[in-house]
Amino acid sequence: MTGTGAEIAVAVRVLTPLIKDLYEGGKDIVSGAFKKWSNQGNARKIARKIASVGNVKTIWQFDKEVPLKDFYYASSIIEKPNGKKKQANSIADLPPGATVIEGIVGQGKSIFLRYLCVQELSENSSGHLPVFIEFREMKPGQTLFQFIVRELKSYGLNADDDVFAFLASSGKLALLLDGFDELDGGMISDVVYELERYVNNFENITIIVTSRPDCDIQKSSAFHVTRLAMLDNSDYMPFLERLGLPKLRANEIVTAIQNSPSEVSQLINTPLMLTLTVTVYRSEKSIPPELPEFFEALFTTVFTRHDKTKPGFVRKHKTDIGERALQKFFEIFCFMAAQRGKTRTLTSEEFGATFEQAIFYSPDVKCSLEAFKFDMCKVACLLLEEGLGDVTFIHKSIAEYFAASFIKRQQEAAAQKFYEKASNSFEHWRDILKFLSRIDQYRYLRFYKIPSDRSTLEIFYGSQSHATDESIKEYIRRGVRNTTFLLANEARQPHLMGWRSTTITSLEKQLDGSLSKELLFSRFIDVIVKNIPPKPRDVPGAVVFDEDRARSRRVIEVPGTALVDWIGIDPFVKAIKVGMQEIERGLTEAVLAAEELKQNIF
Known part of the structure; x- marks a missing residue:
């Protein structure tokens, strides 16, 4: 445990009235259950038990526990409906009743819940008896109630259904449940049902659950969802x-x-x-x-954790393969994860498969999956374990950068092969290409940007050796033939909502796959936005797609060919030509930059 004598004295003083009220109210209703609470020393025992929740390991000192009071900066929540930040120093600062505290990786959901727990021992107490439970400890076949009973027994209560019912009805019980996303998938529906039953049966109970976004608990109508605020x-x-x-x-x-x-x-x-x-x-x-x-x-x-003024200090890692070799292996791992489209979170199975794939391509690396996971999650903290075996990069761009760094280290033939592949799956590799444009600039320009820009320009050439007004018009007309645009006429202010394309020959599909193609498509869309028909229903072939009379809102579906004819094709041609001129200038600059970089090599 924990806490100085003075802190425990404060905790006992705060808890004593609460314990006395519960003892007086419960001793006759649940005979014998509160017997130990008649002992004046029991408040000290409960205080020490609750205070122990506030001892945690940090990335500063992951080899021993430190009290939250020594370093914790209270998190803020986003208030509804105004969206303002509010620092939360007590359970009383949260919405009453049942609340889900939602936060992303690295936001400190668990430590925030522990903070709220130990605050019940301070002058900031909300007057609750906190019961802190970690969902990750629950195994299939166990119920939440079993864990609640276990914790109440550690407070000196002979807990059963009647004792729990009394406490839950008293308005003095706060269940602090950490890590809903760490529950076994087969247990989720049962736990949600159990929690909803508590909320429905005991209107005065306080339940606070932490979870990452998009879990089943947030879908429950019994719970408010409160988001942790980002730091600013x-x-x-x-x-x-x-x-x-x-x-x-x-x-x-x-x-x-x-x-x-x-x-x-x-x-x-x-x-x-x-x-x-x-x-x-x-x-x-x-x-x-x-x-x-x-x-x-x-x-x-993160792997040395020392000041550069302290030469000779080397932190031991479980992988024991050296910092440089470990970084190279991490780069391969990130690239394999990126190939799978997993630059944020990997399940336990995906992490294992990605590790095995990385090991296969790293014959000189000798380390176990467990050692690699430990060094990345516990030492470096570039990955965090969340949920039931899930592993999450602390930021998506970390995986993207180190995947790009892997490409940078490849021989030219391998790098060229990657860039050619990326040209055909631009969206998948978009963010990694962005990093490569800076750290592997010459090969990015030579093998990706220059060929990509030339390819974009050539699609408007038609049968000519260069683009003409007629070839551009023909391309536009062919591209919008199977596209419809959704125009919303809301409060008599029409605007573009979106579009739908039914074939791969549509303009949207053809102008997708590179930054230069996206540039031209955005120029095309800009013309529509600036020339929205004041009465979309007047465009030939327009039909009502959706209507909401209460909001005076009507969505009109307009055929692409008819909309282009209504606006006139010349503004579209002009916009495309301006976009092509931008690409041509960029292409010229890229060729010159590539040549200069090539010369700089020597």
Whole structure:
């Protein structure tokens, strides 16, 4: 446990009235169950049990537990309906009744729930008896009630159905249930049913469940969903001071974050990312200005965790293959994950399969899946274990950058093969290509951008050696032949809602697959947006697709050919030609840049 004598004394003083009220109210209703509570020393025992929930391991000290009170910066929630941030220091700061606390990886859902638990021992107490339970401990065949009874017995109660019913009806019981997403899939419906039964049977019960987004508990009408707020500039200074940084050093780091490019600063919006950024700053004495450099520094820092002024210090890893070799293996792992489209979360099975695939292509690497997972999740914290065996990258761009770094290290033939493949599956590789355009610039230009831009321009040539007005008109007419546009006439203000294409020859499908093609399609759409018919029903072939009289809203489906004819094809041709000129300029610049980079090699 935990807590100084003075802290336990405060906790006992806070708990004593609560325990006394429950004892007086329950001793006659559930005879014998509260017998131990007649002992004045029982409040101290309960205080110590609750206080133990506040001892956690952190990435600063993952080898021993530290009390939350020594470092925790209280999370904020998003209030409804105004969407404003509100710092939550007590259960009383949350909506009453049953609440789901929703947060993404690294936001500190579990630690927030532990904080609320131990706050019931402080002057910020909401007057509840907290019962903290981790869903990950539940196994198939067990019920939530069994765990509730277990915890109540640790408080000195002879708990059963009647005792629970009394406590739940009293308005003094708070069930704090951590990690709904860590439940076994086969148990979810039973647990949701059990929780809904408690909410329906005991109107005064308080239940708080933590979960990542899009789980079944959020779908229950019995629960409010409250989102944890992301960190912003106003949080940085107090957060860093709670970590124990001197005010001068904390101010240096905040200034460095604020002066960093937006692509770096936008990443630093969770407690985990901010804490990792501090480790980078401590090592590098600055925050790298570019995202690739930031990720390189992050990987090195999280595995050494030491100031560069301390030479010779090497942290032992379970993989025991050396930092550089481990980074290369992590790059292969990230690339294999990206091939699967899994740059955010992998199930236990997907993680294992990806690891085996990476090992197959790394004959010199000798490490176990368990050791690799430990080093990535517990030492580096670049991945986190969530849910029932799920493993999540702390940020999607981490997987994308290190996957791109893997391509950068490949021989030219292999890299060319990748870029050619990416040309045919642009959407899949979009974000990785974005990194490659910066860290593998020459080969990105030579094997991807230049061929891609040339291909885009050629689709408008028709039978000519260059694009003409007629060839562009023919391409547009052919492309919109099987496309319909959805125009919403809402409050007499028509606007474009979207479009639907039925064949692969549609303009949308043809102008998809590269940044240059997307540019031309966006130019085409801009013409429609600027020339929406004031009365969409007047366009030949238009039909009512959907209607909501209460909102004075009508959605009209308009054939593509008819809409182009109504607007006139010339504005579309002009827009496409302007877009093609942009691509041509970009292509010329790319060719010159590629040649310059080639010369720089020598």
